[in-house]
Amino acid sequence: MAVSLREYRARIKSTESMKKITRAMELIAASRIIKAQQRAQAAAPYARELTRAVSAVATFSNVDHALTTEPENPRKAAVLIVTSDRGLAGAYSSSVIKEAERLTEKLKEEGKEVEVYISGRKGEAYFKFRQRPVVQSWSGFSDQPTYDVAHDIGETLIGAFLNDDDQAAAEGVPPGVDEVHVVYTRFRSMLVQEPTAVRLLPLEVVEGEEPPAEDELLPLYEFEPSPADVLDALLPRYVQSRIFFALLQAAASELAARQKAMKSATDNADELIKKYTRIANQARQAGITQEISEIVGGVNALADANAGSE
Amino acid sequence: MADQLQVELVAADRLVWSGEAKMVIARTTEGDVGILPGHAPILSLLVDGVVDVQTQEGETWVAAVDAGFLSVAHNRVSILSEHAEMSHEIDLEKARADLERAKSAGENDDEAEEAVRRAEARIRAVERAG
Numbered sequence: 433m434a435v436s437l438r439e440y441r442a443r444i445k446s447t448e449s450m451k452k453i454t455r456a457m458e459l460i461a462a463s464r465i466i467k468a469q470q471r472a473q474a475a476a477p478y479a480r481e482l483t484r485a486v487s488a489v490a491t492f493s494n495v496d497h498a499l500t501t502e503p504e505n506p507r508k509a510a511v512l513i514v515t516s517d518r519g520l521a522g523a524y525s526s527s528v529i530k531e532a533e534r535l536t537e538k539l540k541e542e543g544k545e546v547e548v549y550i551s552g553r554k555g556e557a558y559f560k561f562r563q564r565p566v567v568q569s570w571s572g573f574s575d576q577p578t579y580d581v582a583h584d585i586g587e588t589l590i591g592a593f594l595n596d597d598d599q600a601a602a603e604g605v606p607p608g609v610d611e612v613h614v615v616y617t618r619f620r621s622m623l624v625q626e627p628t629a630v631r632l633l634p635l636e637v638v639e640g641e642e643p644p645a646e647d648e649l650l651p652l653y654e655f656e657p658s659p660a661d662v663l664d665a666l667l668p669r670y671v672q673s674r675i676f677f678a679l680l681q682a683a684a685s686e687l688a689a690r691q692k693a694m695k696s697a698t699d700n701a702d703e704l705i706k707k708y709t710r711i712a713n714q715a716r717q718a719g720i721t722q723e724i725s726e727i728v729g730g731v732n733a734l735a736d737a738n739a740g741s742e
Numbered sequence: 743m744a745d746q747l748q749v750e751l752v753a754a755d756r757l758v759w760s761g762e763a764k765m766v767i768a769r770t771t772e773g774d775v776g777i778l779p780g781h782a783p784i785l786s787l788l789v790d791g792v793v794d795v796q797t798q799e800g801e802t803w804v805a806a807v808d809a810g811f812l813s814v815a816h817n818r819v820s821i822l823s824e825h826a827e828m829s830h831e832i833d834l835e836k837a838r839a840d841l842e843r844a845k846s847a848g849e850n851d852d853e854a855e856e857a858v859r860r861a862e863a864r865i866r867a868v869e870r871a872g
Contacts, residue, residue: 474756481752481820485785485813579754579824653815656772656786665787666811669824676754 437719440712444705451701458694461687464575468684475680479673486670488653489663498594499667500635506610508545510592511535514616514682515552517574522693524617524686525554531627532615547609551585575686577679586672593633616678617685625685632674635667745779749795749819751805753826759803766819767794768812783815790859792867793821804829806867808860829867837864
């Protein structure tokens with residue numbers, strides 16, 4: 433009995449040290465969420481101004497741009513899946529991947545080929561393990577993305593989207609995609625994060641501005657050097673800032689998911705410790721009882737033996 | 743007509759500066775422009791360079807920006823740039839080191855050229871402010 437008692441004590445000890453770790457991770461995640469939310473807030477003015485500028489150009493010029501035109505016969509779609517670099521965040525990565533699989537199914541039913549782009553090591557591992565092709569992946573930043581990363585991803589995706597004409601295909605460059613989708617986790621609140629799929633390209637410019645009031649005319653912008661040039665420079669940035677937004681949201685969601693997962697891990701550890709302590713106490717008592725009965729039994733046997741010899 | 747400009751200098755990841763100003767000078771692809779209150783609405787592309795903001799009290803803020811936009815409407819000036827830094831935030835030593843490194847990296851390299859321009863803009867911003 434003494435052996436198992438020692439075993440239980442060891443288990444209690446190891447559970448306690450695990451609890452310390454999960455507790456620390458919970459606290460770290462909690463403090464990082466605040467930072468992630470601040471970053472998301474800090475990025476908001478840029479997105480707002482950019483949206484305003486894009487809708488201004490879209491409203492006041494009739495310039496068509498390659499990034500906004502719908503291909504007549506979409507056959508190929510790119511999907512960017514935003515996952516995390518590290519696990520220990522509950523179902524965070526797997527629910528994003530599940531959402532992405534749903535989208536992939538849908539696109540395939542529509543007769544489109546799907547190319548996968550990935551951000552985050554968890555997604556890379558998922559596709560590598562299943563030996564499914566990934567066009568390009570980025571990792572190493574999932575809990576604090578910088579704008580440079582978004583810039584990089586944006587350029588790649590825009591490149592894939594624009595590389596669409598027959599000329600490029602004739603030159604042996606792999607033909608581009610006709611649509612770009614992004615699957616990421618939207619941060620609704622500390623408790624609710626939902627995986628979301630949005631179509632990034634071709635662009636649908638959300639009209640950011642309210643309809644002009646009767647007495648106030650929208651400014652009639654002059655464009656320098658020309659509307660087409662301005663649009664050329666604006667739209668890629670708009671795409672990049674949308675991607676940046678998705679990455680920031682995903683980062684906040686990842687941290688929230690991790691905090692939740694680590695909190696329940698800590699709670700579970702607490703419960704385990706309680707359970708093991710009870711079992712250990714029981715074992716200890718059983719050991720004592722057995723010792724006593726052994727002693728009593730021994731004494732009785734001795735007494736019997738003595739009585740017999742006399 | 744209102745006699746001052748509402749200026750917002752916005753980088754991709756933060757709001758760098760916002761406030762009221764008398765005049766804004768920025769370098770667009772077409773050359774330097776000065777924006778005074780009452781300027782016609784304009785949307786223009788910026789090149790890597792320096793933006794001057796003169797406030798109502800006569801102070802001058804200088805910021806280094808890389809390529810971005812300038813939009814003016816109803817006395818609201820927004821300057822958008824992926825990276826923007828106020829002159830007092832710039833580490834001059836580091837900017838100089840960046841410049842040296844970028845220059846030695848080769849002249850044919852697009853990225854190096856961009857880095858040179860960016861570093862030069864930052865140094866200029868500090869010098870102008872000083």
